[in-house]
Amino acid sequence: MIAVAWLGLPEILAGKALPVPIWLLSLASGIQTSLLLAVAAFAGARLAPGVGLQAPALSALAESRAPWGALGKQLVPGLCGGLLGGALLWTISRLAADVAAPLQGVVLPAIVRILYGGVTEEVLVRWGLMSAMAWVLWRVAQRDRSKPSSWIFWAAIAGSALLFGMAHLPAAFAMAGAPSASLVVYIVGANAAFGLVAEHLFWRHGLEAAMIAHLLAHAVLMHCRHKSSCDKLSQNFRARVCLIQPPHAPDVQRNNLGWPGKMRASPGQSTPPLTAPNPECVAARRWPWRCSTE
Incomplete structure (x- = not known):
C-alpha cells in the first residue's frame, strides 16, 4: 500500500x-x-x-x-x-x-x-x-x-x-x-x-x-x-491534412505509403489554393491513420 x-x-x-x-x-x-x-x-x-x-x-x-x-x-x-x-x-x-x-x-x-x-x-x-x-x-x-x-x-x-x-x-x-x-x-x-x-x-x-x-x-x-x-x-491529424489538400482536389499524388503528396492540377485547371479544414473534409476522408501509443 x-x-x-x-x-x-x-x-x-x-x-x-x-x-x-x-x-x-x-x-x-x-x-x-x-x-x-x-x-x-x-x-x-x-x-x-x-x-x-x-x-x-x-x-x-x-x-x-x-x-x-x-x-x-x-x-x-x-x-x-x-x-x-x-x-x-x-x-x-x-x-x-x-x-x-x-x-x-x-x-x-x-x-x-x-x-x-x-x-x-x-x-x-x-x-x-x-x-x-x-x-x-x-x-x-x-x-x-x-x-x-x-x-x-x-x-x-x-x-x-x-x-x-x-x-x-x-x-x-x-x-x-x-x-x-x-x-x-x-x-x-x-x-x-x-x-x-x-x-x-x-x-x-x-x-x-x-x-x-x-x-x-x-x-x-x-x-x-x-x-x-x-x-x-x-481527428486533429485529418484536419491538418485538409490544410494541405482541400476536399474535391482534382488530382493527388501519393507516395508508396498512401500519404497525400504534392497536388497536381489537371490540364486547363489551376492548382487549388490552400484552404482551412472544413467538416466535409474531416468527416469524409479516410486516411490510413492508427493510434498505437499511449
Whole structure:
C-alpha cells in the first residue's frame, strides 16, 4: 500500500503547494491505508460469515485448498458486472463531461487503479464496511432471527455504496481545489452507482466476484479513455491534412505509403489554393491513420 501511495499521490497533488515533502505525505498515506486495510480485513473475517457473506477463493487459500473451483464460479458474474460497471461509469462520465472537466488532467498509473481499486477498496468497503453494516443491522433489528433478511443486505448495500462514493471526495478536493456542488454530486453518484453493482456481486456470489468486476471496470475505463484520446488525435491529424489538400482536389499524388503528396492540377485547371479544414473534409476522408501509443 505504501508503494501504491508512492505512485498515486504525486499524480493527484501535482502542481500543488504542499506544507511537507511529497515523500512524507506518500509514506503517511500508505501507512494509514495499510492500517485501515488491516482493520477491515479483521472485521470482515469476524463478521461476514455470521451474516452469510463470504470470500470463497480466499477462504480456500487460507485453508490450504485449491481456490480454482470457487473462483471459477465467480468468474462469469464478475466479468458481467465489470462490463456493466465500466459501461455505466463511462456513460456517466460522458453525460457529465463538462462537470467532470476539472478531474480530466489527472491520470493515475494503471497499477494504482488495479491494486487500490480492485483489491484495497474491495477489502475496505465490501469485505469490511458492508459486512459490518449488515451485521449491526441484523443484531439491532432482527436479533430473534437466525439469519438476516434481504432488506438488511439492501440497506447495507445502499449505505456502503453511498459511503464508497463519499470516500472519493478527498482525492477530488485535492485535484480540483474547491469543487462545485455539481462535481460533488457527480463524484459521489458515479462511484455509488458502481458500488451498488460490486456490493450486489459480493452479496450474491462472493468477494472475488466484486474484485473481478472492479478490475475489469477500470480496464474498460482505461480502454475507452485511450480510444477517445486516439480519436481526438486522429481527428486533429485529418484536419491538418485538409490544410494541405482541400476536399474535391482534382488530382493527388501519393507516395508508396498512401500519404497525400504534392497536388497536381489537371490540364486547363489551376492548382487549388490552400484552404482551412472544413467538416466535409474531416468527416469524409479516410486516411490510413492508427493510434498505437499511449
